[in-house]
Amino acid sequence: MPPSRQTPLSSNWPAGVGRVILPETDSTNAEAARRAAMLTGPEWILTLRQTQGRGRRGRAWQDPAGNFAATYLCRPEGPPDRMALRSFVAALALHEALVNVTGRPESFALKWPNDVLLNGGKLAGILLESLGHGSGVSHLAIGIGVNLRSAPEPEEGATPPVSLMSKTGCAVAPEEFLDSLAPAFAHWEAQLVTYGFGPVRTAWLARAARLGEQITARTVRDTHIGSFEGIDATGALLLRCAQGRVAIPAADVYFS
Numbered sequence: 001m002p003p004s005r006q007t008p009l010s011s012n013w014p015a016g017v018g019r020v021i022l023p024e025t026d027s028t029n030a031e032a033a034r035r036a037a038m039l040t041g042p043e044w045i046l047t048l049r050q051t052q053g054r055g056r057r058g059r060a061w062q063d064p065a066g067n068f069a070a071t072y073l074c075r076p077e078g079p080p081d082r083m084a085l086r087s088f089v090a091a092l093a094l095h096e097a098l099v100n101v102t103g104r105p106e107s108f109a110l111k112w113p114n115d116v117l118l119n120g121g122k123l124a125g126i127l128l129e130s131l132g133h134g135s136g137v138s139h140l141a142i143g144i145g146v147n148l149r150s151a152p153e154p155e156e157g158a159t160p161p162v163s164l165m166s167k168t169g170c171a172v173a174p175e176e177f178l179d180s181l182a183p184a185f186a187h188w189e190a191q192l193v194t195y196g197f198g199p200v201r202t203a204w205l206a207r208a209a210r211l212g213e214q215i216t217a218r219t220v221r222d223t224h225i226g227s228f229e230g231i232d233a234t235g236a237l238l239l240r241c242a243q244g245r246v247a248i249p250a251a252d253v254y255f256s
Contacts, residue, residue, distance in 0.1 A: 013179065014186035018043035021175065026052040028071035029129050032141040035073065036131050039139065042074040046178050053145060066149030067163075068124075068174045072142040072185060077193050080137045083130055085197050085235055086189070087114050088204045090126045090142050093185035095207050098123070098146075100180045102170045109209035111159070112228075112237050112253055116146075117209050121162030123147055144181070148172050157254070197233060205230055210255055215239070217251040224248060 013019070018041060025031045025047045032045055050069040063069050072090070076083055091110045098116065099105045109117045116124035124146040131139040149171075151161040164170055191199050205211065210228050217224045217237055226241035236247040 012183045014183050016041055017182060017186065019178070019182070020045045022047040024049040024051065026050070027143075028053075028069050029127060029141045029143040032071045032073040032139075032143075033129075033131055036139040036141075039073060039075065042072065044070055044072055044178060044182055046070040046174060048174060050145075053143075063145060064147075064150040064152060066174075068144070068146035068148050068177050070144050070174075070178060070181075072144070074140055074142075075138065076140040080130070081234075082197075083137055083140055084128060085192060085200065086140060086142055087126050087128050088197075088200050088231075088235060089188040089192055090114075090128075090144060090185065091116060092188045092200065092203055092207070093181055094124050094126070094144065094146070096184035096187075097177060097180040098164070100184070101172050101177065102164070102168050104168060107168065108207070110204060110207045111209045112231065113235070113250070115159070117159070118162050118164065118167050120159075120209075121151075121167070122159040123162055123164060123167075146177065148174065148177060159255070197235070201231060201233070201235075214256055216254040216256065217248050218254065219248065219251045224251070 028045050028047050047069050050063040053063045094116045095108050098108050107119055111117050114126040115122055127143040129141045130137045147163040149165050151163040154160045215228045224239050224241055226239035229238040229240050232238055232247055236249045239246050
């Protein structure tokens with residue numbers, strides 16, 4: 001396990017939440033898996049250099065120096081089928097933190113299922129991984145990557161990546177960004193645990209990109225084109241297509 005260091009917590013750091021800062025690691029989600037057995041309470045794991053970051057469906061996540069790479073590791077409350085709802089908690093927390101550090105609420109939007117956009121470009125991504133044995137979930141790792149300083153090379157057909165620095169001129173260090181993200185996450189997690197998915201869903205939709213517009217959703221087997229009508233109580237994408245309304249639990253979304 002790589003060495004870590006502790007830094008003084010900010011005045012609004014959430015009570016009972018740990019913080020580990022690593023100079024370098026392969027992947028913060030992989031580091032979370034290594035630390036899960038020793039976890040005594042929820043914990044943020046931040047690395048200043050990530051060498052083998054990954055995104056959804058095993059894709060590599062490029063992580064140039066100065067960008068944000070962290071994982072929130074916890075023992076989640078609620079049934080296993082509700083674990084995926086934490087991606088919406090993380091998205092709302094990211095949106096709130098980005099607005100806090102820039103003062104530009106109009107610049108950011110949330111793209112289903114797990115991206116944050118800045119002026120239409122991909123700024124941040126979220127990756128949830130459950131840890132446990134068999135069908136049981138003992139821990140949840142919520143990986144978050146944000147292009148604070150520089151954007152990686154674009155992938156063909158994907159939303160072009162952007163960086164916070166290049167689009168807003170805002171220079172934020174990873175540790176400073178975590179100080180804003182952690183309390184925002186704690187707030188939205190408390191909303192989910194206390195009131196259920198309803199308030200989180202409403203808040204997410206208020207910040208959603210392309211709501212009411214035509215989008216394309218591609219699953220492993222099918223391509224759906226239709227009007228983006230929202231998300232249902234499970235977080236599935238709702239599209240109004242030629243054959244009627246469809247609910248899509250997992251897909252890659254493309255804008256026309």
